Amino acid sequence: MVIKRIKYVVLSICILLFGAAIIIYPERYVASCFEGFVLWAECVLPSLFPFIVLALIFIKTGLADKASLPLKKATRILNLPQSAAVCFLLSICSGYPAGSRMVAEFYENGVLTKSDCDKLAPLCSTSGPLFIIGSVGFKMFDDKLLGMKIFIAHALAVTVFSLIYCRFCKKTSALPPKPIKSNGNLLYDTFYGAVVSVAVAGGFIAFFYVVAQFLQDFNVLYPLESFLKLFIEDGAAKAVCLGLAEATTGCRHLAGSTSQIKGALAGFIITFGGVSILMQQISYLSKTGVKPFKFISFKFLQAVLCFLILLLIG
Numbered sequence: 001m002v003i004k005r006i007k008y009v010v011l012s013i014c015i016l017l018f019g020a021a022i023i024i025y026p027e028r029y030v031a032s033c034f035e036g037f038v039l040w041a042e043c044v045l046p047s048l049f050p051f052i053v054l055a056l057i058f059i060k061t062g063l064a065d066k067a068s069l070p071l072k073k074a075t076r077i078l079n080l081p082q083s084a085a086v087c088f089l090l091s092i093c094s095g096y097p098a099g100s101r102m103v104a105e106f107y108e109n110g111v112l113t114k115s116d117c118d119k120l121a122p123l124c125s126t127s128g129p130l131f132i133i134g135s136v137g138f139k140m141f142d143d144k145l146l147g148m149k150i151f152i153a154h155a156l157a158v159t160v161f162s163l164i165y166c167r168f169c170k171k172t173s174a175l176p177p178k179p180i181k182s183n184g185n186l187l188y189d190t191f192y193g194a195v196v197s198v199a200v201a202g203g204f205i206a207f208f209y210v211v212a213q214f215l216q217d218f219n220v221l222y223p224l225e226s227f228l229k230l231f232i233e234d235g236a237a238k239a240v241c242l243g244l245a246e247a248t249t250g251c252r253h254l255a256g257s258t259s260q261i262k263g264a265l266a267g268f269i270i271t272f273g274g275v276s277i278l279m280q281q282i283s284y285l286s287k288t289g290v291k292p293f294k295f296i297s298f299k300f301l302q303a304v305l306c307f308l309i310l311l312l313i314g
Helices: 002-024 026-060 063-077 084-094 098-108 114-123 129-140 144-167 186-217 222-228 234-245 247-255 262-272 274-288 292-313
Strands: none
Touching: 002 026, 002 186, 026 063, 026 084, 026 098, 026 129, 026 186, 026 247, 063 084, 084 098, 084 114, 098 114, 098 274, 114 144, 114 274, 114 292, 129 144, 129 247, 129 262, 144 262, 144 292, 186 234, 186 247, 186 274, 222 234, 234 247, 234 262, 234 274, 247 262, 247 274, 262 274, 262 292, 274 292
16 A cells, blocks of 8 residues: 555655646647657558558458468467457557557457467567568668568567567467458458557557657666666767657667667667557457566567577678
C-alpha cells in the first residue's frame, strides 16, 4: 500500500510539472507537438495505414485462418499456436503496433489463450519494412542499404530470441482457429479500425515527442546521456536518449550524428521501441494478461541482440 501511494505521488508530481511546463512555455511545446504530428504524417502514416487495412481485411474475411493451415505442423514443432505464423507475418509487414493489436484481437475472439499471448507478444512485436527501409534508411539516413540491414537484423533479433523463449515455455494450447468476421460491413469495420489505429499511433508519437523535448529541456536524462558519452559521440548519445522516449525522433537525430555505429544504435532504438511504441503495444496487450515488465524486458534483450548483429555485419 505504501509503495502504491509513493508511485501515485511521484506520478502526480511528474504530471503537474509537465503540465506546468506546457502552460509556461506554450510557444515551445505547442510547436513541439505539431512537429510530432508532422513526423507521424511523413514517416509513420504512409507506412502503417495501408498495411493495417490489408491486415484487417485478411483477418475479418477469414483468410488468415485458412492461411495458417499449411503452417500447422511448423508451429507445433516450435511450440506455438496455429495462428502464430499469420500474426507474425501481419506484424512484420505492418509494423508497430499492428502485431500487438492482432494478438489482442485473436485473443478476444477465442483463438488464443493467455499463455499463447504471452509467447506471441514478443514475437509479434516488430517494425515494418516500409518504415525501416523507406522512412529510416532512405528518408532519414539517405541510405537504403543501411535500412535493409537494420530491417534484417531487427527481424532476426525478434525472431531468434522469441523462438528460443517459446521452446522453454509450456506446451501451447490446442484451441482450434475460429473465423473472425466483421459485424456485417466489412469495408466500414476495416477502415474504421485502421483509421483509429493510425490516429492513436499519431497521438502517442506527438505526445511523447513533447515528452522527449521536456526531458531534454530540463536535463532529466542527463545522467544517462553523460554515461553514454563515455562510449559514443555526443550527438548519438543525445539521440539515443530521445529515442528511449520516442523512437522515430531518436532515429531522426541519429541520422544527423557523426557516430560510426549510428546504424546499430538505430536498430537498438527501433527494436526496443521507446516509451511511445511500448505504451501503444501494452495498451492492446493489457487485455490479454501479458505482463508489461516482462514484455519490456524482452524488448530490451531483443534490442541488444539487434545492436550486436548490426555491429557484426557492419
